[in-house]
Amino acid sequence: MEYWSFSNGFGLDNLIRKSGKLPRPGPRDVLLEMQAASLNYRDLVVMRAQHGKMVQPPLIPLSDGVGVVIETGKDVTGFKIGDRVCPTFYQHWQGGPPPADLEVGRLGGPLDGVLASHCVYPASTLVRVPDHLSDEEAATLPCAGVTAWSALSEPAPVRPGETVLILGTGGVALMALSLAKASGARAIVTTSGPSKAEKVRELGADIVIDRSAEENWAQTVRKATGGIGCDRVLELGGAQTLGASTKAVRTGGTIVLIGNVTGNNAELFLPLVLTRRLTLHSVSCGSRAAFEAMNRALEQHCIRPVISEIIPFETAPAAFTALETHKGVGNICISSFPGSGR
Template identity: 35%
Template sequence: MRMIQLSKPGGLDNLQLTERESRAPGHGEISVAVKASSLNFHDYVVAVGLLPTEDGRVPMSDGAGVVTAVGEGVTGFSVGDNVLSCFFPNWLDGRPAFEKLLQVPGDHADGFAAEQVTMPAQGFTRMPEGLDFREAATLTCAGLTAWRALMVETHLNPGDWVLVQGSGGVSIFALQFARQMGCRVIATSSSDAKLQRLGELGAEHLINYRETPAWGDRAMELTGGRGVDLVVEVGGPGTVGQSIRAVAFDGCISMIGVLTGISGEVPTAELFQKNARISGITVGSRAQQLDMIAAVEAGGIKPVIDSSFPLERLADAFRHQESQQHFGKICLDIAD
């Protein structure tokens, strides 16, 4: 089988197409012919060496494919089933804990930039009906992160306000899930063209944050001085101040990304005066993924895909991600 391996110390030029034999599944494992993956920021920081991993690691945390073999002791999967990977294969249910967040594919263990994988069956769920492999592969990290932000870490009601930042995978999924549950959405971006597309997806108000640096104040105005019930925060320290300004009393800021850095100032006085909270989120559990899949099927949600690259052009796909020109998810086509 073909696969991509990352040589130390990392860097896009150290992603190499190689071959090796696949192995049969052992007890509790399944083998999967991988059809598609999708790029996340987490995959990028592994690939460029900012998140060091073992020499020769096979990258990519997301995977969708078809079961080709089932090991002893496995129930719930059969040869021919379409399956979707889990970001945290050890986090089956309940609240997060250190030991549940180990063995992330493409980081702690080999991932899905390979034509065939053999992994524990508990690291997969069924794939949503009505989606192709590319679309399904976008859900593992970005889709589930957005789902947990909206449906697990806070309690939203129809008519509540959600603010999403930018046009990456998590933000677009958050917009789609929010609209599905009847929430009103404010979207921010530095691109008017991307804002137009976010509006077409259902964002009610659009803010160009370069033209309106104090977008937290603008969000307060748009909500009649109430503020937003949830901010899907992907920027980190460079944007969290405005997010605290925008959030409503007793609201929630779901801290998902650190695109502007890993530390910085937080206006704590305004945060506690509002009785608001910041909830740190890293993806979610297998049980939450199954809930999300049911919602995707019921609501007919279609992931937004920017572009697709073949396996051997994974480095080019990451370069496209670096350019920040994409809207939605960048996918990897692995097998026909």
């Protein structure tokens, strides 16, 4: 078994490639030969030792990955050798409301993640992936994909004809764009430059707002919606964008809080939230049941995640650097895992 681990601390200097014994599955477990992995902004937070006291080295990073079943425990049913599956982000959230100890079940911190040639998981935490996806595309689903699905499903599902505002062009944002369009919604996407704007138009966005050219993008959203505002905002920015999101959404609308890439501490003008009856709803990935529901939608509409860059397992630390300096659109993936023959 080959794997990367933050061994003596966090930071890229401490991300070391190691070898170990092949893990063995227990009676209800499945052994996977990993094929690909994908990075999320959260993985940078872990690398920077900013994810709280619960996440400590030694730690195998990354939560999003796909593998092939190569061995099953004697009590496992429903999976067979050769099945291509993803482990769920939350290893203990099957469905319904989140468990009270939600944080303890996350892959990639505090639990070891998927940046390894072989991994063992309980069969109850695995989800088959759609056949039309490549390994790299499938690897983006556990966190980025399910987060986008949850953001469009909670607190109520998006409806045809509604207008959804999506901030950014990362993996969550672009999956949300595809899912929103498949749901019959109108999609407005903000981005940070003309080249990204053109790519997002090609992906089907109804309106693209280049923030580098339009500083007051909330006003642009209101103009595009006849002065009413959008029905739902997928708030991926954080502290520096939340205020504008409250101005862009309609009275009675919903702001789905997902990311905090621009900061953790936000100031809100509360009268705007209170008098316009806005709903602030946070999303943190989702359950195994949500993952399976999303996969049905991906299959029905033949939706494919957007891949920006693929980096080989041998140079996995370069993927973290690529994410920190990301200038493209979509997901950054790691492929060519040791032993993967696909």
